[in-house]
Amino acid sequence: MKSFSKLLSFLLAIALSGGAIAQNSLLNVSYDVSRELYKDINPAFVDAWKAKSGETLIIKQSHGGSSKQAGAIIAGLQADVITMNQAPDIDILAERGGLVKKDWRKAFPFDASPYSSVSIFLVRKGNPKGIKDWDDLTRQGLQVIVPNPKLTGNGRYTYLAAYGYAMQKYKSDAQATDFVAKLFANVPVLDGGGRGATTTFSQRGIGDVLVTFENEAHLIEQEVGAGKFDVIYPSITIEAPAPVAVVETVTAKRGTRKQAQAYLDFLFSNAGQEIIAKHHLRPRNPAIFKKYAKQFPKVKTFTVESQLGGWAKAHKQHFADGGVYDQIVRKR
8 A cells, every 4th residue: 555655656746747657659750652661660670779778669650741741740649750851841840839949950960861862753664755854744745643742742842853953944933933834734633642643653544754752663663563664864853851850849748759869860870771772762871872872873963952042942932822833723
């Protein structure tokens, strides 16, 4: 009875002090096409953490359109970590209630991005429509499959890759906007996530070309069968870093800050970088990138920061309500 009273007093003291009892699980909220990556990352980290700490962790996953995922965390989804494919979906967590630290980019190497990818074209075998570069995607009668840029990082990168290409070619915002408008006039359906767009193209047979991330093209070959599609690298494309962050408010409440930090640290470790490379994502570790260099063709790239003034400017100009993208869609 005395020991029970002590236990009750201990639990009551924690509740009154706002302390947290550590949990043995983590929830990673991620973007749509990272499922397969984390299916391999998670057990590798669980084993590494068990060997280091003696603790058995359970890693849970949530995947969807990146902006919808960020919105779910703001609405109360108890994510310990967020692993995205664009910085704005983490920045918004810092801006709305301090869910992540404002300087989250400094918490890990490479601006907290353990890998990157590039936007490529996937076409039917033999490339029957002769698609080679961004200009071809504006041809009348061509069907281009792209996920919704209002909801997905994949869609935003496609939009900005086309816009950046047009800016380099025409040196004019007006002409670049017209170029992107012609491309999106060829989009028959706007899926809510990158995986939905993949299904539309590869399984439903809609579209002449799918614009997606490099790693997704290789996954399609594995799932649908080799020899059905060709990968086309345009003359210039956009680099898409995949940033990560600890959700500070949730980990403080759940007592999982240490585990969350270790989980994201693992992505930058040699073991994590090897898994990343095997999933056709471009690792940051130079030695591991060199080891897998044959699967990463050299391609001329630009970033949102180098070509388009950074994400804050790009979002305000193109994707905010009433921005250029909304104006384009209204005219479709």
